[in-house]
Amino acid sequence: MDRIPVAGPWITQKEIDYVADAVRNAWYSNANIYHERFERGFAEYLGVRYAIALPSCTSAIHLALLAFGVGPGDEIIVPDTTWIATAAPISYVGATPVFADIDPETWCLSAQAFEACITPRTKAVIPVDLYGGMPDMDAIREIAARHRIVIIEDAAEAIGSEYHGKRAGSLGDVGVFSFHGSKTLTTGEGGMLVTDSEDIFHRVMFLRDHGRKPGDIQFYNTEVAYKYKMSSMQAALGLAQLERVEELVARKREIFDWYRDALAGMDGVTLNAEPPGTRNSYWMVTVILDAKFGIRKEQLMTHLSEQGIATRSFFYPLSSLPAYAELRQAAEAQTRNRVSYKVSPYGVNLPSALNLTGEQVGHVCDTLMRIAGA
Numbered sequence: 001m002d003r004i005p006v007a008g009p010w011i012t013q014k015e016i017d018y019v020a021d022a023v024r025n026a027w028y029s030n031a032n033i034y035h036e037r038f039e040r041g042f043a044e045y046l047g048v049r050y051a052i053a054l055p056s057c058t059s060a061i062h063l064a065l066l067a068f069g070v071g072p073g074d075e076i077i078v079p080d081t082t083w084i085a086t087a088a089p090i091s092y093v094g095a096t097p098v099f100a101d102i103d104p105e106t107w108c109l110s111a112q113a114f115e116a117c118i119t120p121r122t123k124a125v126i127p128v129d130l131y132g133g134m135p136d137m138d139a140i141r142e143i144a145a146r147h148r149i150v151i152i153e154d155a156a157e158a159i160g161s162e163y164h165g166k167r168a169g170s171l172g173d174v175g176v177f178s179f180h181g182s183k184t185l186t187t188g189e190g191g192m193l194v195t196d197s198e199d200i201f202h203r204v205m206f207l208r209d210h211g212r213k214p215g216d217i218q219f220y221n222t223e224v225a226y227k228y229k230m231s232s233m234q235a236a237l238g239l240a241q242l243e244r245v246e247e248l249v250a251r252k253r254e255i256f257d258w259y260r261d262a263l264a265g266m267d268g269v270t271l272n273a274e275p276p277g278t279r280n281s282y283w284m285v286t287v288i289l290d291a292k293f294g295i296r297k298e299q300l301m302t303h304l305s306e307q308g309i310a311t312r313s314f315f316y317p318l319s320s321l322p323a324y325a326e327l328r329q330a331a332e333a334q335t336r337n338r339v340s341y342k343v344s345p346y347g348v349n350l351p352s353a354l355n356l357t358g359e360q361v362g363h364v365c366d367t368l369m370r371i372a373g374a
């Protein structure tokens with residue numbers, strides 16, 4: 001049997017046709033046609049005014065921080081449990097990441113922990129819609145508004161998720177997405193920044209194009225800035241995927257249902273949460289094994305791998321990583337963030353690729369139950 005993959009896209013003839021058309025035709029006066037359609041369609045899908053296609057989600061977070069004027073001396077609060085791409089751009093601009101604990105149910109930024117981390121230096125917070133799940137955004141927004149803190153919503157893993165009738169990515173001052181090959185909607189590599197703010201939109205457009213205003217005098221740069229653009233071929237792929245986004249999300253939810261049903265009889269496992277009033281797009285089906293099994297994630301992943309099943313580790317707390325070993329804020333987080341440190345050792349992302357079959361998921365669940373002796 002082939003190895004069961006952990007993540008990967010669902011590509012159809014539509015994607016191939018759009019990309020081929022871009023290669024043939026998206027040049028000269030048509031150079032931007034796919035960007036325009038992808039960005040307009042994306043903004044409409046989200047219910048926001050502006051969407052800017054970028055080379056990655058990392059670059060989107062970098063530009064968002066720059067556009068809000070974040071720099072040395074500023075503190076930015078992030079959940080301790082996320083991919084490092086959420087936090088790395090904070091260092092790019094010379095600011096300091098502060099790692100707040102996660103909520104035990106959603107595994108996303110805890111509103112309480114966020115508030116406790118606020119200081120007079122706090123300029124922004126970057127809540128993450130982890131694995132497609134939604135944080136308590138009402139509480140986070142209320143706290144942020146009270147302290148005049150900007151919200152950058154990292155929805156890299158959450159296209160198609162919803163919170164109280166609004167789409168993931170549309171709940172902050174800025175939202176950011178990733179279209180990396182492992183994500184639900186892919187352009188190979190790619191990202192998107194969305195906002196309702198005209199000022200932020202113009203500032204990001206300027207910063208991502210070497211500091212020149214659209215339509216200004218040619219080659220007349222007014223600041224040293226960045227070159228963050230997506231190619232037409234990627235935009236064409238993204239447009240085709242966007243036109244199928246409901247199908248992609250429905251498949252993710254179907255995969256999650258297969259797991260939930262198969263593991264329903266197993267005691268001591270926790271899967272991704274979907275609190276009332278939210279929709280989880282289940283980018284990664286994630287299992288937390290109760291500590292009573294005495295099986296840490298590394299062990300479980302090795303066993304599953306021996307059975308031909310690829311998995312991923314639940315994110316290590318950022319504050320535990322060598323990358324932040326020198327940072328005082330990381331040392332403080334290590335003793336403070338109990339939930340992050342309690343959940344991470346027992347969490348594993350199970351195969352969630354869009355090409356999975358029900359049979360493969362059944363095999364994963366059988367194997368998991370055998371390993372856990374449940």
Ligand SMILES: *Cc1c(COP(=O)(O)O)cnc(C)c1O
Nearest residue numbers: 056057058083085086156178180
């Ligand atoms: C994938 C991911 C990113 C980074 O996306 P890139 O497109 O690879 O830069 C950022 N944040 C989270 C939560 C992610 O999962």
